[in-house]
Amino acid sequence: MKHFYLTKNVNPNYYSWLTVVMFVLIFQSAQAFDADCGGVPAWSSSQVYLGGSEVTYNGYKYQANYWTQNNNPEQYSDPYEHWTNLGACDGGGGGNTNQPPTVSLTSPSNGASFSSGDNITLSANASDSDGSITKVEFYQGATKLGEDSSSPYSFTWNNVAVGSYSISAKAFDNDNASANSSIVSISVTSSGGGGGSCDGLPQYSAGTSYTQNQEVANVGNKYQCNVPGWCSSSAGWAYAPGTGQHWQDAWSLVGECGGGNGGNEAPSVSITGPSNGSSYIDGATITIAANASDDVAVTKVEFYSNGSYLGEDSSSPYSFTWSNVGIGSYTLTAVADDAETSTTSNPVNISVTSDGSGGGGGDLPDRLLVGYWHNFDNGSGVVKLRDVSAKWDVINIAFAEPTTVHGSSMTFTPDNSIYSSTQEFKNDVAYLQNQGKKVLISIGGANGAIDVSSSGDASAFSSSMINIINTYGFDGMDIDLEGSSLSLGAGDSDFRNPVSAKIVYFIQGAQTVINNYGNDFVLSMAPETAFVQGGYSTYAGIYGAYLPVIYALRNQMDYIHVQHYNSGCMLGLDGMCYSQSTADFHVAMAEMLLQGFPVAGNPVDFPALRQDQVAIGLPASPSAAGGGYTTPANVHKALDYLIKGIPFGGNYSLRSSSGYSNFRGLMTWSINWDINYGYEFSNNHRAYLDALGSAPLARKAADINTVDFTEDFKVYPNPFENSAKIAFSVMEEGRTKLEIYNTLGRKVATLKDEVLSKGSYMVEWFPKDNTSGIYLGRLSVGGEVKTFKIYKK
Template structure:
């Protein structure tokens, strides 16, 4: 979480714009002789200057671990000042990194080498890093490092060269995979690592599978070899050759020429939903081209369910409990060669509203999949005071990309299965475990329909694989921004907003109503839209508006922010009781949006939580003493004033207020459990909330509504729209990817009954959606063409 920044709103915006214009107009070289080299661990405040890859930059606000080259420009944390030139008298060195391959076996020694040179001096040293951690440094050419006894895992290697004047350059990232030491695959493939799903493969990677050796093809999107929706297991299915090339059969050894069997699960279907207590009938198809299948074993989340020794291969799994499960089948042939099927995921839920599945008062905490100085903890050891645990973070495979990835940190978990077991353990305790996307370092750019598809498909795979209960949106930096001419949050026009919404709707359409969706935007992206709508200011509003009815919780980050306007047009500072109350009531009352006469609608009381740092070290600003926060909560919830400057519009308070969020569980432990102890006790002492669940949609009157028929349909559909009073209404037809196919109605609609027919003969068979926006109401209707 967190991009840390502080800004006096108008003054800093003007300064950033001025600096940007100067940068565009003046291309003079900069004297970098006195500028320190940027490092990922360094902490920089506004106006601090650094050099990076022979370019000078100036920080616009507080920042850490945000690469200047990737985070500079208008509305970004860094401003480029120009290239380092003769005034500095020094040019940065150049460096590239290499290894003998990209695929290794655990326990191997890996030699990492680097080519480095300096045009106006000498290279003093080259440091080698794996996943951002220093391995070692070599101060003489040829530059290399011998990494011994390497554990299994996926690694990102970089090399940083430093010259005799202290300038440094970091190489591009080299991804390598270290596989577990098993020769598997059904033949003798010793020396070539076995294929594993989500193996982190890149073009040129070689694996063994089903008795053969395959090489990942040289496609721009190496996700085709990995765990995206377009990934293919080598030698399996109809399309594996899109991603892999057959190199050779595995020869020699005890495996001989025996070919491993084929196996696939035919039932249930991937992503199937099952009610608790049901019996799941698992069926598999298995065959062996040069022998016979002796048995098929069935597993759920790696645990053996049972075996069948004769076709048709089946297993009846009875009384299935609530949870998410990965089912696999392993076929064994008459020469003991085995093959594991692709995983099939099922979700077992009661189909309830996500807010009914959450406690009356909720504590939300983020769990680090990394160590940023707070320390680490396994999920199984997380305090039971937390109701929702957000896993931080799923990130794009490349900065600014749309294809998402998540792998448990191997410094915390020895295996992916251990992490999955801990997720399942928390869920068995009644906790909700969500995957959070983005964070400070996970910039996501979804610019078009293809990006939206890549984003949604990879996130669905991640959610299914790990059994997450839902998704948390924590986009920061430039992930969401409003372009020129984008003035109406109800009808966004900026591609990064439009296509992110499409991707999210595709994800949500894959799950039931009990899927937990939350969001943790920064104040500028939400309340900032009250005074300014453009750039990052108000950029979350179209997303929150589109997904509002599916949102279980919104917990804006009440930290790392400057002065913010409340509904009384007074500016309040972070770290105060007034700030918590003013920012909270803005979401509970709704607010006008600059440049748009339509007000952003309020959230329900049960949807609102407040986000605060767990300790002074957890954020750049905004830590607030619990006694001050409790005063604010007493006023916001109970209407008991503390005598501050902000006066509640609803003087009696909002008794349905839902809870507290913190960054983070790890920092809470580091700070002696101050956050969880104080707010768990406070929330538990509150009386039962008065809110009632149900629709958040505007009451349109007794006769208002939309009917659609026939459904399923063939060549035409009739829409009957009943409107009790004149107002603006939008109806749009969308495909399964969330792409708008046709605008059916948009604009002021007169009072009365409106019937219309539209021809659907040109549509392909399959599922479609009609989206209706009517004032504060946003609703989606499913349609099926036969």
């Protein structure tokens, strides 16, 4: 949130406008000099560049400022961006700048349908304006199917199995620059269902060892094993043919059973207890009960939590007693089996909290629309609180500020051009609260930098904030510290144990404020991306400076809405840099908090927050911020992917392909700018959030455990040539997944996906191709996750 009294009310780089203007003038004047581009390679979108690397592009020479990939030097050469413009090549002659090729798929057409076993011909047109095409590669998702080095470019994909596929082509020119085509979606369906008799075929069973091309029966169909390791996995929820989330990675559908097993009807099953949305206290014993029936006989009912097997019952009434259940949100399912088929129930969601009350924030809605209200006029116009739209759930009052510049004692007084008296403002706060709204006081803003760097400062901060909250009857506090308020000093290298005075004593002061109130006190945060996700690449100064605060207050924090605006390009978990205003940016930045991420120079990863603790902050209009405005349509694309797992065809791929159903909602700067822009934000996004329905959320759960893989975790050799070894320890028996992703976020290998006992393990990865570069590993053991980088020479 920005507090400048200007229409474009932000300075994202924390310098005065005069300094920026001077820098730009100096920067631009430097471009007037000619640059020697001899021997300097042309920029390639697929190449990874490190700080100091030089390239040519459109007749100019550029130098990388830090790690970058797929960021056009011409577009990303403003001050503080990825590239520095070193000047025109030899007077603007262009040097050896290469233009990338163009490519498009001509066949099959988007939406085309085929029958199982068909041979599908993929065709593409490709050209290069300043050279020649060396080859065109064809892909299904991230998997390369084949290539062609001569025009007309084509590849025949033989005996394609049933499924839905995303097809694309990639062209390379004689300077090794490349370009990707648009993605074409096709489907392959059963060619009539005549799978034949299933008599004598084994019924699929998770964990059973299956061989290549072995056939099994499941849910009335015949399936053939394609990948024995996955076919035989104990992860039935993932690879059970026809029902698992990833069954098409392991099996292909042969067809419907024409007899024998095919004549059997699948059983029916439903969970009768607990009811959807039930809440329990930490350590509870929960009895899960189910009804199941079948045209023959139900052999057993298995019970699962979040996809993990809990137990089973082979006699009616079917139930399982789950003891000493820890804090968290759980999705329960039951699977009924007969002799030949199985059926999974509809899910039931429950939550377990520390005290059964649902945690802090009292009766906050499950889906939140949060807006900031201006206690000043910055060009957007002003409005009294009583006239604020009822569509908002939380109204943040902007801002409480230090009584002196960079002070620690805070003050707030209603603007007398908006309110004639303090009592009138108090009455309006109470009016909103009587409507069921929460009204918070936000601290800081762009002009309200504070300095809490001693125990005396912490005391002054807490006592003044408690006085403000009590005076006006606010429901909680929003932490919107910007500028120099939080900064990491030299030697501060562990967000769990900060040593920088500004951070240590602010946490102390904030904790005192929180402790002064009960469980209904609402705590939210609104940092900028550099202060949070920026810690992934750099942990110094403002970069990552919010992480110790979030970590220290994570159990009291109801939700965080990082400002997805006024931001430079930011790295996602896939190692790619994404730009604001795009759906990819919103998804990538949000999932970093939902998954956790490595912090530069820190000994452990920053742990994931709960789904209900994460929201997104956006400008209400193009004038509300210096950049980052996103149309409602693109916001909804991002939310559909984040919440429902519905892809929109972007470059970023969710680590959790099914999405995050308990994602909390949206924040905007600001209510005033929303009014100014015709209520676009509140009207569109209120309707979207309401359409999601209510989801049971477990708020204020107890400690979020840090990832602890001990010193046994290592990757070696790194960089590697032919293979890399990943060593790790499992502290307690649990499901373990080890996956490798490329820098586009596409999974290239699954090395482990099974329940492992306590102990030490070593897995070796042999890449299927010889492509060099950076890969991202993701190791999850139980609920703990570690991401890491692997470099292939």
